[in-house]
Amino acid sequence: MRGRLYEIVHSALCVGHIGQALDLVGLHTLFRDAIDAEGGGGSGGERTVVQALECMYRLKSSSLVRLSVLVGATVGGTATTEQVLAAQTFAEQLGVAFQIVDDVKNLCEDIGKCALEDLQSRKITYPVALTMLKLPTRHQRCEFYNLYTGGTVCKDW
Numbered sequence: 001m002r003g004r005l006y007e008i009v010h011s012a013l014c015v016g017h018i019g020q021a022l023d024l025v026g027l028h029t030l031f032r033d034a035i036d037a038e039g040g041g042g043s044g045g046e047r048t049v050v051q052a053l054e055c056m057y058r059l060k061s062s063s064l065v066r067l068s069v070l071v072g073a074t075v076g077g078t079a080t081t082e083q084v085l086a087a088q089t090f091a092e093q094l095g096v097a098f099q100i101v102d103d104v105k106n107l108c109e110d111i112g113k114c115a116l117e118d119l120q121s122r123k124i125t126y127p128v129a130l131t132m133l134k135l136p137t138r139h140q141r142c143e144f145y146n147l148y149t150g151g152t153v154c155k156d157w
Helices: 002-025 028-035 045-076 081-108 126-134 138-149
Strands: none
Touching: 002 045, 028 045, 028 126, 028 138, 045 081, 045 126, 081 126, 126 138
16 A cells, blocks of 8 residues: 555656646746637637646646545545546546636735735736637737736737
8 A cells, every 4th residue: 555655646746746837837828829819709729728727727736636535545445446536536626626716816815925926927827818718809819918918929900
Protein backbone atom coordinates (compact mmCIF):
# COMPACT_ATOMS: atom_id res chain seq x y z
CA MET A 1 0.00 0.00 0.00
CA ARG A 2 2.84 2.40 0.79
CA GLY A 3 4.13 2.16 -2.80
CA ARG A 4 0.66 2.92 -4.17
CA LEU A 5 0.34 5.96 -1.88
CA TYR A 6 3.71 7.32 -3.03
CA GLU A 7 2.60 6.83 -6.63
CA ILE A 8 -0.67 8.70 -6.01
CA VAL A 9 1.06 11.61 -4.27
CA HIS A 10 3.85 11.84 -6.86
CA SER A 11 1.37 11.84 -9.74
CA ALA A 12 -0.83 14.51 -8.13
CA LEU A 13 2.13 16.78 -7.42
CA CYS A 14 3.48 16.44 -10.96
CA VAL A 15 0.09 17.18 -12.51
CA GLY A 16 -0.46 20.09 -10.12
CA HIS A 17 2.90 21.60 -11.06
CA ILE A 18 2.02 21.38 -14.75
CA GLY A 19 -1.22 23.24 -14.04
CA GLN A 20 0.63 25.86 -12.01
CA ALA A 21 3.15 26.33 -14.82
CA LEU A 22 0.30 26.90 -17.29
CA ASP A 23 -1.19 29.41 -14.88
CA LEU A 24 2.09 31.30 -14.66
CA VAL A 25 2.60 31.31 -18.43
CA GLY A 26 -0.96 32.52 -18.95
CA LEU A 27 -3.35 32.20 -21.84
CA HIS A 28 -2.69 35.45 -23.65
CA THR A 29 -1.92 33.75 -26.97
CA LEU A 30 -5.27 31.94 -26.92
CA PHE A 31 -6.92 35.16 -25.78
CA ARG A 32 -5.51 37.01 -28.80
CA ASP A 33 -6.59 34.18 -31.12
CA ALA A 34 -10.14 34.46 -29.74
CA ILE A 35 -10.38 37.99 -31.10
CA ASP A 36 -10.60 36.63 -34.64
CA ALA A 37 -13.16 33.94 -33.86
CA GLU A 38 -15.86 34.01 -36.50
CA GLY A 39 -19.25 35.16 -35.34
CA GLY A 40 -18.34 35.92 -31.74
CA GLY A 41 -20.73 35.25 -28.91
CA GLY A 42 -19.10 31.91 -28.13
CA SER A 43 -19.02 30.43 -31.58
CA GLY A 44 -15.36 29.56 -31.84
CA GLY A 45 -12.01 30.64 -30.48
CA GLU A 46 -13.40 32.38 -27.42
CA ARG A 47 -14.73 29.06 -26.18
CA THR A 48 -11.20 27.67 -26.53
CA VAL A 49 -10.01 30.12 -23.88
CA VAL A 50 -12.68 28.90 -21.46
CA GLN A 51 -11.84 25.26 -22.23
CA ALA A 52 -8.13 25.95 -21.71
CA LEU A 53 -8.87 27.56 -18.34
CA GLU A 54 -10.98 24.58 -17.29
CA CYS A 55 -8.16 22.23 -18.32
CA MET A 56 -5.62 24.28 -16.37
CA TYR A 57 -7.92 24.26 -13.33
CA ARG A 58 -8.28 20.47 -13.56
CA LEU A 59 -4.51 20.14 -13.59
CA LYS A 60 -3.81 22.77 -10.96
CA SER A 61 -6.61 22.44 -8.39
CA SER A 62 -8.46 19.23 -9.13
CA SER A 63 -5.28 17.18 -8.85
CA LEU A 64 -5.07 17.98 -5.14
CA VAL A 65 -8.73 17.22 -4.47
CA ARG A 66 -8.36 13.99 -6.46
CA LEU A 67 -5.29 13.17 -4.35
CA SER A 68 -7.43 13.28 -1.20
CA VAL A 69 -10.03 11.01 -2.78
CA LEU A 70 -7.50 8.46 -3.97
CA VAL A 71 -5.62 8.37 -0.68
CA GLY A 72 -8.91 7.85 1.18
CA ALA A 73 -9.97 5.08 -1.19
CA THR A 74 -6.57 3.40 -0.98
CA VAL A 75 -6.27 3.55 2.79
CA GLY A 76 -9.92 2.58 3.30
CA GLY A 77 -9.48 -0.33 0.94
CA THR A 78 -13.18 -1.06 0.48
CA ALA A 79 -14.13 1.27 -2.38
CA THR A 80 -15.15 -0.40 -5.62
CA THR A 81 -13.69 0.72 -8.94
CA GLU A 82 -16.98 2.44 -9.79
CA GLN A 83 -16.98 4.30 -6.47
CA VAL A 84 -13.41 5.46 -6.96
CA LEU A 85 -14.19 6.67 -10.51
CA ALA A 86 -17.30 8.52 -9.29
CA ALA A 87 -15.32 10.12 -6.47
CA GLN A 88 -12.57 11.14 -8.90
CA THR A 89 -15.13 12.76 -11.22
CA PHE A 90 -16.61 14.64 -8.28
CA ALA A 91 -13.12 15.69 -7.13
CA GLU A 92 -12.30 17.00 -10.60
CA GLN A 93 -15.49 19.06 -10.78
CA LEU A 94 -14.99 20.34 -7.24
CA GLY A 95 -11.44 21.49 -8.08
CA VAL A 96 -12.64 23.39 -11.16
CA ALA A 97 -15.52 24.93 -9.19
CA PHE A 98 -13.13 25.98 -6.41
CA GLN A 99 -10.88 27.76 -8.90
CA ILE A 100 -13.80 29.54 -10.61
CA VAL A 101 -15.13 30.73 -7.23
CA ASP A 102 -11.62 31.90 -6.34
CA ASP A 103 -11.50 33.92 -9.59
CA VAL A 104 -14.87 35.52 -8.90
CA LYS A 105 -14.13 36.23 -5.24
CA ASN A 106 -10.93 37.99 -6.28
CA LEU A 107 -13.11 40.55 -8.02
CA CYS A 108 -14.96 41.59 -4.90
CA GLU A 109 -13.24 40.62 -1.66
CA ASP A 110 -9.95 39.96 0.06
CA ILE A 111 -9.39 36.19 0.06
CA GLY A 112 -5.85 36.04 1.36
CA LYS A 113 -4.48 37.91 -1.60
CA CYS A 114 -5.24 41.48 -2.56
CA ALA A 115 -8.67 42.01 -4.02
CA LEU A 116 -8.45 42.65 -7.76
CA GLU A 117 -4.91 41.23 -7.86
CA ASP A 118 -5.78 39.08 -10.88
CA LEU A 119 -7.13 42.09 -12.77
CA GLN A 120 -4.16 44.25 -11.81
CA SER A 121 -1.77 41.60 -13.11
CA ARG A 122 -3.94 41.23 -16.24
CA LYS A 123 -4.34 37.52 -15.62
CA ILE A 124 -6.80 35.65 -17.83
CA THR A 125 -9.37 34.30 -15.39
CA TYR A 126 -12.78 32.70 -15.79
CA PRO A 127 -14.74 35.98 -15.53
CA VAL A 128 -12.43 37.60 -18.08
CA ALA A 129 -12.74 34.65 -20.47
CA LEU A 130 -16.53 34.64 -20.14
CA THR A 131 -16.60 38.36 -20.87
CA MET A 132 -14.70 37.70 -24.10
CA LEU A 133 -17.06 34.83 -24.86
CA LYS A 134 -20.08 37.14 -24.68
CA LEU A 135 -18.77 39.87 -26.97
CA PRO A 136 -20.45 39.44 -30.37
CA THR A 137 -18.13 41.36 -32.69
CA ARG A 138 -14.45 41.35 -33.48
CA HIS A 139 -14.35 45.09 -32.83
CA GLN A 140 -15.71 44.60 -29.29
CA ARG A 141 -13.29 41.73 -28.61
CA CYS A 142 -10.37 43.88 -29.83
CA GLU A 143 -11.43 46.80 -27.71
CA PHE A 144 -11.84 44.59 -24.64
CA TYR A 145 -8.45 42.94 -25.22
CA ASN A 146 -6.68 46.29 -25.65
CA LEU A 147 -8.32 47.76 -22.54
CA TYR A 148 -7.68 44.68 -20.43
CA THR A 149 -4.09 44.03 -21.43
CA GLY A 150 -2.98 47.57 -22.11
CA GLY A 151 -1.91 46.35 -25.51
CA THR A 152 -2.59 47.49 -29.02
CA VAL A 153 -3.04 44.16 -30.77
CA CYS A 154 -6.05 45.45 -32.65
CA LYS A 155 -5.47 48.60 -34.61
CA ASP A 156 -7.40 47.74 -37.76
CA TRP A 157 -10.96 48.84 -37.06
